[in-house]
Amino acid sequence: MTPARRPRRVVPHFMAAAGLAADHVGVQRTTLVHVAAEVVADGLDPPASHLVNLLERGPLAAYECAAHLHLPYCVVRLLVADLVAAGTLLTRDPPAAEMPRRELLELVLSGLRAL
Amino acid sequence: MGSVPYSGRPGIDDVPVKIVIAGPFGVGKTTMVGALSEIPPLNTEEVLTEAGALVDDLSGVSEKTTTTTAIDFGRLTLPGVVLYLFGAPGQTRYRLLWQDLVRGALGVLVLADTRRIADSYDVMDLVETAGLRYAVAVNDFPDSPDHPGDVLRKVLDLDPATPLVRVDARDPASARGALIALVEHIEEMLP
Numbered sequence A: 001m002t003p004a005r006r007p008r009r010v011v012p013h014f015m016a017a018a019g020l021a022a023d024h025v026g027v028q029r030t031t032l033v034h035v036a037a038e039v040v041a042d043g044l045d046p047p048a049s050h051l052v053n054l055l056e057r058g059p060l061a062a063y064e065c066a067a068h069l070h071l072p073y074c075v076v077r078l079l080v081a082d083l084v085a086a087g088t089l090l091t092r093d094p095p096a097a098e099m100p101r102r103e104l105l106e107l108v109l110s111g112l113r114a115l
Numbered sequence B: 001m002g003s004v005p006y007s008g009r010p011g012i013d014d015v016p017v018k019i020v021i022a023g024p025f026g027v028g029k030t031t032m033v034g035a036l037s038e039i040p041p042l043n044t045e046e047v048l049t050e051a052g053a054l055v056d057d058l059s060g061v062s063e064k065t066t067t068t069t070a071i072d073f074g075r076l077t078l079p080g081v082v083l084y085l086f087g088a089p090g091q092t093r094y095r096l097l098w099q100d101l102v103r104g105a106l107g108v109l110v111l112a113d114t115r116r117i118a119d120s121y122d123v124m125d126l127v128e129t130a131g132l133r134y135a136v137a138v139n140d141f142p143d144s145p146d147h148p149g150d151v152l153r154k155v156l157d158l159d160p161a162t163p164l165v166r167v168d169a170r171d172p173a174s175a176r177g178a179l180i181a182l183v184e185h186i187e188e189m190l191p
């Protein structure tokens, strides 16, 4: 069941060199990431182009993006923040807090029981 | 692999719900995330400094000063909500990663193996320190000794309200049953 894991870089040198900083980055692991209208991957450098391609079929959580890009979460989090600042990507922050806890739990329970 | 044919993308308005499945190495975390997930289970790498701090600034990070750990990741879309399943190792040396990873989590399913119960103490310590609701799922392996529930509760020093369930992590229905026990418990403990 476990897929063979290929060796990965820790933090790619080009990304370390880009000096992305984490101040006030709002991206969390479950933040939903999607592509802004009319953005195309052409003209972007990898891994930004890979990310835009990945998201063309619809939004994904930041953590899921990291798995697909084979990059550590800490890298993808900053990459997403950078692309949001550039207007390439949009994020939807976890709206869980907006919903009463009991209502959320009931939604989860009824969904699980119906499977 | 997954229990549900769905493998599309989450809806933009689905409420994300984080559930952590935690336990020592070899206890069945990857198996369980795979049994529950609608997508083939993934893993995402977390980077920590050698001192155990989370990396959030990429400059100055070299391979010498960092250590990585892979977290299982799965997704299960339900009407109105999307469950994100994080399969996380429970070593206390990952305490800072833990604190960050479990932030905002609904709760934690702690996996335990009756052949080596004590291996789950670290993760229970992390979960309790983080103030999270949890349930314990005992994974039955072919050569597991069959301890009665009350003995296991005593060995694990469980609060009477904390659910203790048996699970076959390979079986989606069994894995879902364990999640349901966890979520029911969280609901019961609401003020």
Ligand SMILES: Nc1nc2c(ncn2[C@@H]2O[C@H](COP(=O)(O)OP(=O)(O)O)[C@@H](O)[C@H]2O)c(=O)[nH]1
Pocket: A002, B023, B024, B025, B026, B027, B028, B029, B030, B031, B032, B139, B140, B141, B142, B167, B168, B169, B170
């Ligand atoms: N019999 C049995 N075997 C299991 C169960 N869960 C996991 N396994 C097996 O135990 C081994 C370790 O499981 P794995 O999911 O990789 O553990 P992890 O290290 O916690 O991710 C694998 O060979 C699984 O097939 C279970 O509930 N019953």
Ligand SMILES: [Mg+2]
Pocket: B026, B029, B030, B031, B072
């Ligand atoms: Mg594993």
